[in-house]
Amino acid sequence: MLAPIINELVTQSWSCQPLALPRELTAALATECRARHRAGELAPASVGRGEGQQVLEGVRGDCIHWLEPGQSAASDTYLAWMDDLRQRLNQELFLGLEDFECHFAFYPPGACYQRHLDRFRDDDRRAVSVVAYLNEDWRAEQGGALRLYLDEGERDVLPEEGTLVVFLSGEVPHEVLPATRDRLSLAGWFRRRGGVL
Ligand SMILES: O=C(O)CCC(=O)C(=O)O
Numbered sequence: 001m002l003a004p005i006i007n008e009l010v011t012q013s014w015s016c017q018p019l020a021l022p023r024e025l026t027a028a029l030a031t032e033c034r035a036r037h038r039a040g041e042l043a044p045a046s047v048g049r050g051e052g053q054q055v056l057e058g059v060r061g062d063c064i065h066w067l068e069p070g071q072s073a074a075s076d077t078y079l080a081w082m083d084d085l086r087q088r089l090n091q092e093l094f095l096g097l098e099d100f101e102c103h104f105a106f107y108p109p110g111a112c113y114q115r116h117l118d119r120f121r122d123d124d125r126r127a128v129s130v131v132a133y134l135n136e137d138w139r140a141e142q143g144g145a146l147r148l149y150l151d152e153g154e155r156d157v158l159p160e161e162g163t164l165v166v167f168l169s170g171e172v173p174h175e176v177l178p179a180t181r182d183r184l185s186l187a188g189w190f191r192r193r194g195g196v197l
């Protein structure tokens, strides 16, 4: 799984791997995300950073919960996978990735996230974005694709459980299209040292 991700990041700035995560892990993560949602632990996501941060549902309609080490066995397993990926990216691409931040995201039906880059204007630490999907039996007509805007055109990825999408945070604009059902994912970022500008 890791070798194709590394190769594709180098050749095309993005990689999509279906069936990258084991079923037991995505099922446990989906159960945890739904339980936290029912318990009211997810908060409306905001856009921007620092004092410019705002909740704008028309721009971004998901609710999120940041992962903390030790919060659950499934989350710890996912964070361990991501740390392996971080180390491989550093060994092979010399990216100097220092840490990983990641949240559950729950998009209710109709919610979207308009076209954006994952790098803030005043903070360039986010270098590589990783999204993992947790939705069983997703069908194209249910919408909810991640649309990547690439040099060669648009590319839509369905949020099917086990699919992992990795891309360079500063280079690939993308958006989340509205869906007709709940859409669960984990969105995360490998960060470099330094630079709140
Ligand atoms: O859930 C997705 O497909 C992508 C989410 C996203 O772009 C983000 O949280 O920055």
Ligand SMILES: [Fe+2]
Pocket: 116, 117, 118, 174
């Ligand atoms: Fe994004």
